[in-house]
Amino acid sequence: MMTKDYTLTAPDGIHARPATALIRLVRTFQSDVRMKKDGREVQLNSILQILGLVPKAGDTVTVTVSGPDEGAAFEALDAFFTKEFAHV
Amino acid sequence: MTQIEGIGASPGIAIGKALVIEREERVTRGRLLADPTEIAREIEQYRFAVRRSIAEIRGILDTARPDTDSADILEVQIELLGDPQMERDVVQKISTGMKTAYDATLETVGEITELFHGLEDNYIRERSADIQDMGNRLLRNLEGAAEPALSAEAGTILVAWDLAPSHTLTLDTSRVNGLLTGAGGRTSHAAIIARSRGLAAVVGFGEAIQGITPGDTIILDGETGTVIIDPEPAVLDTYTTRQQAQQAKAALLHALRGKPSVTQDGWAVPLLANVASMADLNLVQAYGGEGVGLLRTELLFMDRDTMPTEEEQFSFYKSIARHTKGKPLTIRTLDLGGDKPLPYLPLPAEENPALGYRAIRVCLREPDIFLPQLKAILRASAWGKVKVLFPMISTVAEVREARALLDEAKRQLTREGVGFNKEIPVGVMIEVPAAAYIADLLAREVDFFSIGTNDLVQYMLAADRMNPRVAGLYDPFHPAVIRLLQFVVQQAQRQLVRVSLCGEMASDPLATLLLIGLGVDELSANPASIPLVKNTVVSHTRSAAQALAKRVLTMDNAAQIRACLEEAIS
Numbered sequence A: 001m002m003t004k005d006y007t008l009t010a011p012d013g014i015h016a017r018p019a020t021a022l023i024r025l026v027r028t029f030q031s032d033v034r035m036k037k038d039g040r041e042v043q044l045n046s047i048l049q050i051l052g053l054v055p056k057a058g059d060t061v062t063v064t065v066s067g068p069d070e071g072a073a074f075e076a077l078d079a080f081f082t083k084e085f086a087h088v
Numbered sequence B: 001m002t003q004i005e006g007i008g009a010s011p012g013i014a015i016g017k018a019l020v021i022e023r024e025e026r027v028t029r030g031r032l033l034a035d036p037t038e039i040a041r042e043i044e045q046y047r048f049a050v051r052r053s054i055a056e057i058r059g060i061l062d063t064a065r066p067d068t069d070s071a072d073i074l075e076v077q078i079e080l081l082g083d084p085q086m087e088r089d090v091v092q093k094i095s096t097g098m099k100t101a102y103d104a105t106l107e108t109v110g111e112i113t114e115l116f117h118g119l120e121d122n123y124i125r126e127r128s129a130d131i132q133d134m135g136n137r138l139l140r141n142l143e144g145a146a147e148p149a150l151s152a153e154a155g156t157i158l159v160a161w162d163l164a165p166s167h168t169l170t171l172d173t174s175r176v177n178g179l180l181t182g183a184g185g186r187t188s189h190a191a192i193i194a195r196s197r198g199l200a201a202v203v204g205f206g207e208a209i210q211g212i213t214p215g216d217t218i219i220l221d222g223e224t225g226t227v228i229i230d231p232e233p234a235v236l237d238t239y240t241t242r243q244q245a246q247q248a249k250a251a252l253l254h255a256l257r258g259k260p261s262v263t264q265d266g267w268a269v270p271l272l273a274n275v276a277s278m279a280d281l282n283l284v285q286a287y288g289g290e291g292v293g294l295l296r297t298e299l300l301f302m303d304r305d306t307m308p309t310e311e312e313q314f315s316f317y318k319s320i321a322r323h324t325k326g327k328p329l330t331i332r333t334l335d336l337g338g339d340k341p342l343p344y345l346p347l348p349a350e351e352n353p354a355l356g357y358r359a360i361r362v363c364l365r366e367p368d369i370f371l372p373q374l375k376a377i378l379r380a381s382a383w384g385k386v387k388v389l390f391p392m393i394s395t396v397a398e399v400r401e402a403r404a405l406l407d408e409a410k411r412q413l414t415r416e417g418v419g420f421n422k423e424i425p426v427g428v429m430i431e432v433p434a435a436a437y438i439a440d441l442l443a444r445e446v447d448f449f450s451i452g453t454n455d456l457v458q459y460m461l462a463a464d465r466m467n468p469r470v471a472g473l474y475d476p477f478h479p480a481v482i483r484l485l486q487f488v489v490q491q492a493q494r495q496l497v498r499v500s501l502c503g504e505m506a507s508d509p510l511a512t513l514l515l516i517g518l519g520v521d522e523l524s525a526n527p528a529s530i531p532l533v534k535n536t537v538v539s540h541t542r543s544a545a546q547a548l549a550k551r552v553l554t555m556d557n558a559a560q561i562r563a564c565l566e567e568a569i570s
Helices: A016-027 A047-052 A070-082 B036-063 B068-081 B084-095 B101-117 B122-126 B128-143 B165-169 B189-197 B206-211 B233-256 B278-286 B310-323 B360-365 B367-380 B396-416 B433-437 B439-443 B453-461 B479-494 B509-518 B527-539 B542-552 B558-569
Strands: A002-007 A032-037 A040-043 A060-066 B002-005 B007-010 B013-021 B156-160 B176-181 B200-203 B217-221 B226-229 B271-275 B292-295 B328-332 B385-390 B426-430 B448-451 B498-501 B522-525
Touching: A002 A070, A016 A047, A016 A070, A016 B068, A040 A047, A047 B068, A047 B084, A047 B101, A060 A070, B007 B189, B013 B176, B013 B233, B036 B068, B036 B084, B036 B101, B036 B128, B068 B128, B068 B189, B084 B101, B101 B122, B101 B128, B122 B128, B128 B189, B156 B217, B176 B189, B176 B217, B189 B200, B200 B217, B217 B233, B233 B527, B271 B278, B271 B527, B278 B310, B278 B527, B292 B310, B292 B522, B310 B328, B310 B367, B360 B367, B360 B396, B367 B385, B367 B396, B385 B396, B396 B426, B396 B439, B426 B433, B426 B439, B433 B439, B433 B453, B433 B479, B439 B448, B439 B479, B448 B479, B453 B479, B479 B498, B479 B509, B479 B558, B509 B527, B509 B542, B509 B558, B522 B527, B542 B558
Parallel strands: B013 B156, B156 B176, B176 B200, B271 B292, B271 B522, B292 B328, B328 B385, B385 B426, B426 B448, B448 B498, B498 B522
Antiparallel strands: A002 A060, A032 A040, A032 A060, B002 B226, B007 B200, B013 B217, B217 B226
């Protein structure tokens, strides 16, 4: 299991468009990916659940990856949160 | 003729005939399933409708080639349709609740919409319209009906309870003059689409939308939110003229947008914008503003039961800083008084709020409010060219006290290991006449001045411009005002303090040359006024403006001054 905290820097937080990109990214891996904010944890396969967390700019979220390809999934997600996310 | 106010969501005047899109009203049918065979069939029907709906959207994406904004919304809809949480809820209602696929879907979509409605975030709240649209598509497919095709004739005003992506995408909006919706706010789909396509729009019109029948002539003003149904000929004429003037202005705006605000003899007069929200910020870019000259922070504190935390404020200031993209951003600290009491800051009502306990006077005595704001502003300074501005200053002591609290905020952040710009520029509003008269003393204490002419003029002339009996006395072109502006600028120049001007006067093209001539360094205007002001800047020279200011300073009344300025720019 791999886990890391991210502070959201995109001005609008994880709104519908990045949430869609995120789900589609997670879907390319077999691992179970979860995101936690303020004690609430959701599986990263549901756009409704992600938006329901209301992840805003400045919020800190914890991402947890576990499964057969967790290394690769973790790396891809890390790139998403630290690089691409600012531009989607 | 009826006139009703909605929310202006996309500027412009539109005149046309109403094309009414009927609201899709659906109710559960209440039939319960009899046996496992029916359950299995209904679940299969639901899945089939999901697949079909996704295929329809893919079809739109492939054939209609929507713009990026709309394509994004459609991609989101595909994800919503396939969402595992929704599928789980629907399947459970079918299998254990014995409900039909139709009823189960209708209920689930209703629950999700309700849930999103209740969330604190505006943006997410308005996504409930996307969910509703997704649900309507799904339910229509469960009914086995085909997608209705909309066609508009040239000069149409589209009238609907709410406009969903499917409406705007299947419709040729080049024939639509404007949008009018009963539901929605400034970030609803209809509003976003209208702004991105440059269509005038009024949203949040409410039940009044029922009063419109297809073919009615409608005038809508997307700036003010005014809607007129079946206008009288005289009213129609007035709006037609205004529409033409706006179109001329739009053409000017387009021509000037990318042009720098520099006089013909090469003197740069930066034109910045007054902003109170993220929505305003989008306008700044649209109108070619060179940054934010005044960010009002009061909205953040109003309409709520508790004070916004440092974290909340930081997140807002940072968003603005990031969207300002390296251009200057001046954040004014809280400017509130007894005329706008807050539940968490009970201020007694006052006989005379304009002369009362307000703005910096409150902040200096309430460090629990002031320090978190200063810390949030400092933290945002790591994200852009942030300056901090103190309002309602009338003594040197107040500036020193405010600076001491700013230093305390810096110390706390340093202890917490949080980054900020240690050299953040500090400025004061010159809006109390006393501050103007001690401009030389204040200039020693700060990095810049921002002249707030609205309050300055009202205090100087002892006239409330909201009081119709004395509004005539309120005049920024009163010689007293111009003399005092000249004094402030001169004192500032001697100590190399930059002077910005952020009152209504900055938005008035009639004042532009005078202000340049007096030596004001930059102007902060309402976003929509920037093109007109810029037009004045780029059409004249600074030396002519200086000669004009000199002449104006010899005149003894506002009427003569106005006439002289009008002649200069015509």
